[in-house]
Amino acid sequence: MGFFDHFLRDIRQILFRDAEQNAIPSMDGALSPNDRLDQCTAIDGPLPGLDDVAAAPDGSIYASAGKSVLKLSGAGFASRTLAAEFESDAGGIALHPDGSLLVCIAGRGLAAVAPNGTKRWLETAGGRKLAGLTAVTATPDGAIYIAEGAVDRRPEEWTRNLMEKRASGRLLRTGAALDSAEVLRENLAYPNGVMIEPGGSLLYSESWSHAISRAPRDGARLGAPTVLARNLAGYPARLRTASDGTFWVPFFGVRTHLTEFVLREDEFREEMLRTIPQQYWLGPALASGHDCLEPMQIGSVKALGIQKPWAPPRSYGLLARMDSSGEIVESLHSRADGKYHGITAACDTPQGLVIASKGAGRLLLRAGEQP
Numbered sequence: 001m002g003f004f005d006h007f008l009r010d011i012r013q014i015l016f017r018d019a020e021q022n023a024i025p026s027m028d029g030a031l032s033p034n035d036r037l038d039q040c041t042a043i044d045g046p047l048p049g050l051d052d053v054a055a056a057p058d059g060s061i062y063a064s065a066g067k068s069v070l071k072l073s074g075a076g077f078a079s080r081t082l083a084a085e086f087e088s089d090a091g092g093i094a095l096h097p098d099g100s101l102l103v104c105i106a107g108r109g110l111a112a113v114a115p116n117g118t119k120r121w122l123e124t125a126g127g128r129k130l131a132g133l134t135a136v137t138a139t140p141d142g143a144i145y146i147a148e149g150a151v152d153r154r155p156e157e158w159t160r161n162l163m164e165k166r167a168s169g170r171l172l173r174t175g176a177a178l179d180s181a182e183v184l185r186e187n188l189a190y191p192n193g194v195m196i197e198p199g200g201s202l203l204y205s206e207s208w209s210h211a212i213s214r215a216p217r218d219g220a221r222l223g224a225p226t227v228l229a230r231n232l233a234g235y236p237a238r239l240r241t242a243s244d245g246t247f248w249v250p251f252f253g254v255r256t257h258l259t260e261f262v263l264r265e266d267e268f269r270e271e272m273l274r275t276i277p278q279q280y281w282l283g284p285a286l287a288s289g290h291d292c293l294e295p296m297q298i299g300s301v302k303a304l305g306i307q308k309p310w311a312p313p314r315s316y317g318l319l320a321r322m323d324s325s326g327e328i329v330e331s332l333h334s335r336a337d338g339k340y341h342g343i344t345a346a347c348d349t350p351q352g353l354v355i356a357s358k359g360a361g362r363l364l365l366r367a368g369e370q371p
Contacts, residue, residue, distance in 0.1 A: 024255045025233050029328075030320075033309070036332035037317045037340045040355065040364035043077050052093045052135075052238060053356045053363060055347040061354055062101060063363060064090035069103055069113075076365065077351070084113045091155050092135035092238060097142055098176055104133035106154045110146060112178055122146075125172050125181035132157075132169075134192045135238045143220070146172040146181070147191035147204060159283060161190060162208055163273055165263065171204060173220065184222045185215075193239040195247065197324070203228065203247070205236035210255065212236060212326065229326035234318055235284065242321055243348040246329060250343040251318040252358065253284030258312065286342030287359035288314040309335040315359055317341040332366070340364060 027033055049066030056062060060073035062083060069084045083101060084090075092104040100120075101113040109123035109130035123130055131154050135147040148170040153161045169188035174181040185191075189208035197203055202215045202222060210232040216223035234251030241247050262269050262282045272281055282295050289307065294314065317334025332355075334340040342359025352367035 023231065024257065024260065025231055027233055031233060031328050031331045033335055034333045035335065035338065037319065037334035037355065037364065038338045040366045043072070043363040043365050046361045047363060048361050049089060050356055050358050050361050050363065051091045052345045053347055053354055054093045054095060055349045056095060059350045061347065061349060062093055063356065064093050064103065069093060069101065077363070086111065089156065092133065094136045094138055096138045096144070096176060097140060102136045102138060102144065104136055106156065107131050109133065110136060110178065120178045122174055122178040122181055126183040135194045137194050137196055139196050142176040144174045144176065145194050145202060146174070147194045148172060149190045149192055158190070159278060159281065163269060163281060163283060167208065192237045195239040195241060198241070198245055203239055205239055205249070207235040207237070210235065212249065229322065238345045240345070240347045246321050246323045248346040249320045249322050250346055251320070252286060252342050252344050254313060254316040254318055256312055259283050285315045307337040309337045311336040315341040317343050317357060319343050319346050319355055
């Protein structure tokens, strides 16, 4: 980038300093920082590779972790049984009305696991292999909607996808038989959550555009989407309906000015991708503070050997509850010095709110405080 290009960029930033891509919203009001995630009870035992959690009609929960999906039941979800096992990592999960367990499998596609353990597969859509599925949901009539973060990257490559500034995600629809899938939307900025509203519309999140959109459904057709919430403070993940009709929005990371700066500086960013190991890239992470070589986010990160909660975070824990108009009405945080970062999913259960902290590899329970 030459002098003239830098000059034009600086002029644009002065004239359009409130442009969406530059204006990270402040965390205030219902989004004010707190320690509510750290005050939750950790459900017994770590779950390495934890990714998603979904509530079952019988009061139990399913959790994807590594190459397995576990069923947790009983008081405090202390009882664990293996529900399904795969050859690759399991990600987004959902329960189908016919009793099947729907599981997004990295590098392969969507599996439907029947109660007797048999599996059906959806492995292609639009002539492309489904390697990067991130989330799935099912309607009461049996239709299945799937979010594919990127057509050319597996889910574990999300950091590279962000830093390459790609928008190759898709929304897909298939039936209970998984015999074929139609592509509903293309060129999305990493769709990472999908759900059906009580009124029947489809909601989906796009992590890299920091937005949640709503699209009306008319049978198998999907209408033109409208943006429900834009310029969010973090990277939204899977969406779940809350018990009062609002819905939960987990954020697996929060935006920082340093990350936004790196994304604008193409020459620096491309050299970083080419010459530096991925774990040391400047950008968001699911967890941090465990490697002395990892990059800091500028600012007063530590004082007297203690990390400050207000330090610019590389990783962060954030779960928000949003109403049907796109307003955040509640939030739970684990700040820069907290334990439970990288929130990827949450669901309401009769025992309380269950939250997946992928960064910590732990399920959390906020008992008796459903909305």
